[in-house]
Amino acid sequence: MTVNTQPVTERPDPRAFGLPVVEQAQIPAELRSLVARVHDLVDAVANTEADTDTLAEAAATVEGVTGRLNVARRQIGTMVQRDLQSGDVEYGTITNIVSGDTNPAAPPLLLERTPEGLRGEVTLNTVYQGPPGLVHGGWIAALLDQAVGSVSAVETTPGLTAKLEVNYRRPTPLFTPLEVTAEVDRVEGRKVFVSGRIRAHGEVTAEATALMVQVRIPGTETQQG
Numbered sequence: 536m537t538v539n540t541q542p543v544t545e546r547p548d549p550r551a552f553g554l555p556v557v558e559q560a561q562i563p564a565e566l567r568s569l570v571a572r573v574h575d576l577v578d579a580v581a582n583t584e585a586d587t588d589t590l591a592e593a594a595a596t597v598e599g600v601t602g603r604l605n606v607a608r609r610q611i612g613t614m615v616q617r618d619l620q621s622g623d624v625e626y627g628t629i630t631n632i633v634s635g636d637t638n639p640a641a642p643p644l645l646l647e648r649t650p651e652g653l654r655g656e657v658t659l660n661t662v663y664q665g666p667p668g669l670v671h672g673g674w675i676a677a678l679l680d681q682a683v684g685s686v687s688a689v690e691t692t693p694g695l696t697a698k699l700e701v702n703y704r705r706p707t708p709l710f711t712p713l714e715v716t717a718e719v720d721r722v723e724g725r726k727v728f729v730s731g732r733i734r735a736h737g738e739v740t741a742e743a744t745a746l747m748v749q750v751r752i753p754g755t756e757t758q759q760g
């Protein structure tokens with residue numbers, strides 16, 4: 536069941552809570568390129584067997600670049616605003632570890648609306664490895680947490696995960712397109728019951744049910760129960 540209990544226009548604007556907001560379209564192409572290069576760098580470092588001279592040179596180069604980038608840092612909690620084709624406006628934390636636009640450690644998982652809820656595809660490399668050739672169980676939970684949290688935010692209002700139960704049905708493979716889906720099952724006051732799953736080759740490898748508790752928004756207590 537899909538539930539949309541609140542019109543988009545009533546979604547809270549993070550600016551009202553003192554959080555800076557960056558419009559997604561305003562993120563420089565140069566930053567996007569850097570994020571992609573560093574994403575590849577993490578994979579290269581995790582797997583390299585280069586000689587020690589090369590390693591030492593790379594460490595010095597990366598240290599220098601890190602110092603230059605740290606001269607200007609974002610405020611913690613900076614949000615990104617995504618203006619969707621549907622006219623919806625979505626907000627997410629810009630460094631979100633699963634989906635953040637500027638986080639090179641994020642796979643990233645990009646989720647799009649469907650009639651049922653949200654859907655996305657992601658392929659994970661050895662940076663996300665747990666058992667040999669398989670995705671780490673914590674990352675499987677992270678993908679599912681993000682999906683159920685996002686669908687709750689999109690279909691109702693933003694909340695925090697109060698409870699997440701993950702069933703690991705089959706090994707989730709690396710280097711394989713993973714389909715991630717999530718939907719809202721029901722809403723009771725501020726409690727949003729959600730579920731999600733990951734599929735590889737059409738088969739469910741992991742599924743989750745979760746309880747999201749909507750954030751209290753001043754002035755809307757009676758609406759939200």
Ligand SMILES: CCCCCCCC(=O)SCCNC(=O)CCNC(=O)[C@H](O)C(C)(C)COP(=O)(O)OP(=O)(O)OC[C@H]1O[C@@H](n2cnc3c(N)ncnc32)[C@H](O)[C@@H]1OP(=O)(O)O
Pocket residue numbers: 626627680681682684685688693694695696697698724725726746748751
């Ligand atoms: C777009 C964004 C995508 C984000 C995706 C990622 C999501 C995340 O990772 S969130 C981070 C991880 N989660 C957290 O850090 C949350 C930590 N916990 C908390 O802050 C609080 O416990 C919180 C906010 C969940 C609930 O606190 P609070 O707002 O005071 O609610 P509270 O009044 O206690 O409970 C509200 C209702 O929920 C129920 N409830 C709360 N927690 C639980 C729980 N763990 N299990 C069952 N029921 C619960 C209560 O019983 C109550 O039910 P009822 O209304 O029927 O009496």
